[in-house]
Amino acid sequence: MKNLLVSHVHVLRLTLRRFLTTPLSSLLNILVFGIALSLPAGMYLLLKSVQSLAEKEVGSQQISIFLSMDASRDEVTKIGKQLKQHVGINQVKFVPRDQALEQLKQTTGLTDVIGGMAENPLPDAYIVYPETSDAQALEALRDELQKWPNFEHVQLDSAWAYKLEAMLKFGLLAVFFLAVLLSFALVAVTFNTIRLQILTQREEIEVSKLIGATNAFIRRPFLYFGLLQGLLGGAAAWLLITVSLYLLNNSLSELTQLYTSNFALQLPSVGDSSTLLLLSAYLGWLGAWLSVAQHLWKIEPR
Amino acid sequence: MIQFSKICKRYPGGYEALKNVSFEIAEGEMIFLTGHSGAGKSTLLKLVAAIERPNSGSIVVKGQNVSSIKGGALPYLRRNLGLIFQDHKILFDRSVFDNVMLPLQICGFDHRESAKRVRAALDKVGLLKHEKTSPIALSGGEQQLLCIARAIVNRPSILLADEPTGNLDLDYARDIMNIFNSFHQVGVTLLISSHDESILRQFKGRVLALKNGMLCP
Numbered sequence: 104m105k106n107l108l109v110s111h112v113h114v115l116r117l118t119l120r121r122f123l124t125t126p127l128s129s130l131l132n133i134l135v136f137g138i139a140l141s142l143p144a145g146m147y148l149l150l151k152s153v154q155s156l157a158e159k160e161v162g163s164q165q166i167s168i169f170l171s172m173d174a175s176r177d178e179v180t181k182i183g184k185q186l187k188q189h190v191g192i193n194q195v196k197f198v199p200r201d202q203a204l205e206q207l208k209q210t211t212g213l214t215d216v217i218g219g220m221a222e223n224p225l226p227d228a229y230i231v232y233p234e235t236s237d238a239q240a241l242e243a244l245r246d247e248l249q250k251w252p253n254f255e256h257v258q259l260d261s262a263w264a265y266k267l268e269a270m271l272k273f274g275l276l277a278v279f280f281l282a283v284l285l286s287f288a289l290v291a292v293t294f295n296t297i298r299l300q301i302l303t304q305r306e307e308i309e310v311s312k313l314i315g316a317t318n319a320f321i322r323r324p325f326l327y328f329g330l331l332q333g334l335l336g337g338a339a340a341w342l343l344i345t346v347s348l349y350l351l352n353n354s355l356s357e358l359t360q361l362y363t364s365n366f367a368l369q370l371p372s373v374g375d376s377s378t379l380l381l382l383s384a385y386l387g388w389l390g391a392w393l394s395v396a397q398h399l400w401k402i403e404p405r
Numbered sequence: 406m407i408q409f410s411k412i413c414k415r416y417p418g419g420y421e422a423l424k425n426v427s428f429e430i431a432e433g434e435m436i437f438l439t440g441h442s443g444a445g446k447s448t449l450l451k452l453v454a455a456i457e458r459p460n461s462g463s464i465v466v467k468g469q470n471v472s473s474i475k476g477g478a479l480p481y482l483r484r485n486l487g488l489i490f491q492d493h494k495i496l497f498d499r500s501v502f503d504n505v506m507l508p509l510q511i512c513g514f515d516h517r518e519s520a521k522r523v524r525a526a527l528d529k530v531g532l533l534k535h536e537k538t539s540p541i542a543l544s545g546g547e548q549q550l551l552c553i554a555r556a557i558v559n560r561p562s563i564l565l566a567d568e569p570t571g572n573l574d575l576d577y578a579r580d581i582m583n584i585f586n587s588f589h590q591v592g593v594t595l596l597i598s599s600h601d602e603s604i605l606r607q608f609k610g611r612v613l614a615l616k617n618g619m620l621c622p
Contacts, residue, residue, distance in 0.1 A: 315484035316511045
C-alpha cells in the first residue's frame with residue numbers, strides 16, 4: 104500500500120517534470136483546452152442566464168384584456184361577472200382607466216406629457232389569472248376571449264417568454280453539439296501529444312520493459328499527463344469564462360439600470376465548475392488512454 | 406535453475422538460430438557461453454529472459470516455464486534476472502545515479518532504502534564518484550560497468566551477460582570478469598557469453614560452446 108503511494112507520488116513528480124521540460128507546448132495545449140471548452144461552456148452559461156429570466160416571466164401567467172373605449176360602466180361590470188364565472192379562470196383583477204393612467208405617470212415619470220393630453224387615452228382593462236399554465240391551453244383561452252363583445256385586445260403576457268424558451272432550448276441543443284465536437288477535438292489533441300511523448304521515450308520504455316516494468320507502470324505517467332493537462336485546461340477555461348462574464352456584467356449593469364431591471368449574467372456555480380473540471384480532466388485522460396493503448400504495445404524490446 | 410530442453414528457434418525469414426538445444430544449469434553455477442558470432446549466443450540469452458520465444462521445446466527458469474509465460478507474469482520473471490547488454494541500453498537523459506535507480510523505482514522501493522542500494526551497487530563497480538554525472542561523459546568501459554550496476558541493484562539470483570567484454574580493452578575486461586567472479590562466489594547464477602575465449606580461460610567455470618546453433622558435446 105505504502106509502496107503504491109510512493110510510486111504514485113513519484114509518477115506525479117515525473118509528470119510535472121515532463122510539463123516543465125516542454126513549457127511552451129504544454130502551455131499551448133492547455134490553452135487549446137481552455138479556449139475550446141470555454142466556448143460551449145460560456146455559451147451555456149449565457150443561455151442559462153437568459154433562461155432564468157424567461158422562466159420568471161412564464162411563472163406569472165396572466166392575460167391582459169383591454170376593453171373598447173366606448174364600453175359603458177354597466178357593460179364593464181357585467182363583463183367582470185362573466186369572467187369570474189368562466190371555468191378556466193382563477194382570479195380576475197380590474198384596472199380602471201384612471202388608475203392605469205396614474206400608474207403610467209408614476210412609473211415612467213411622463214407626468215408633463217400625460218398632463219398635457221386632453222383626455223385619458225387608456226382603456227379599462229381586466230387582468231385575468233387562468234387555472235392552467237399549459238401554453239396551448241392558454242392560447243386557446245386567449246382565442247376564446249378574443250371573440251367576446253367589447254374586447255378590443257386580448258394579450259397573453261407570457262407568449263414572448265414561451266417563444267424565447269423554445270429558442271433557448273434550440274440554442275442549448277446547438278451548444279451541446281458544439282461541445283461534443285470540440286470534445287472529440289480535445290481527445291485528438293491529447294492523443295497526438297501522448298503519441299509524440301511515447302515516440303521520444305521509446306528507449307526508456309524499452310529498457311523499463313527489459314528490467315521488469317509492468318504495463319501499468321509504463322502507462323501511468325502518460326495517463327497522469329493526459330489527466331493533468333485536461334485538468335489544467337479545464338481550469339484555464341473556467342478562468343476565461345469567469346473573467347469574461349465578470350467584465351460583461353460590469354458593462355451590462357449600466358445598460359440594465361437604464362431599463363430599471365437588475366438582470367445580471369450568472370457566474371459559473373460550484374456544480375458547473377466542478378463538472379467542467381471533471382469533464383476536461385476525463386477528456387485528457389481518455390485521449391492519453393487511447394494513445395497508450397494504440398502505441399505502447401508496439402514497443403517491444405529486441 | 407535454468408533448464409533448456411529441445412529448444413528450436415527460427416526467426417521470421419527462415420534463419421534457424423538454435424537447433425535442438427538442451428542443457429541444464431544448477432544454482433550458483435558460472436557458465437561461459439562461447440562460439441563464433443552468429444552461433445546463437447544472443448538468441449539463447451534472449452530466450453532465458455523471454456525477449457524471444459522458442460518455436461519448440463521448453464525453457465524452465467526458477468521452476469517457471471518461460472517458453473509459455475503470459476504477458477502479465479513476464480515483468481515479475483525479469484525482476485529476478487539481471488540483464489547486461491553488449492550495447493549497454495543506458496538512458497542518456499538522466500544521471501548515472503538515476504539510471505541505477507530505475508529498477509528499484511519499477512519495483513516500488515522506498516526512496517531512502519533504494520538510494521542506499523544504488524550507492525552500494527555503484528560502489529561495487531567503482532562508479533560511485535561519477536554518480537551525479539551524465540552517462541554520456543563515461544567511457545565505453547565505464548558505461549558497461551554502469552549497465553552491470555543497474556543489473557545487480559535489484560539483487561537478482563541470475564545474471565545474464567551478453568558479450569560484456571566485447572569492444573573493451575583487456576584491463577576493463579579483466580575488471581568486469583573479476584566483478585562477475587565475486588558474484589559467483591556469493592552464490593549468484595551467471596550465464597556469460599563471449600566470443601573471446603582467452604579471457605574466459607583465466608576463470609573457473611563450465612563452458613557451453615555453440616556452433617551453428619547447436620551445442621558442441
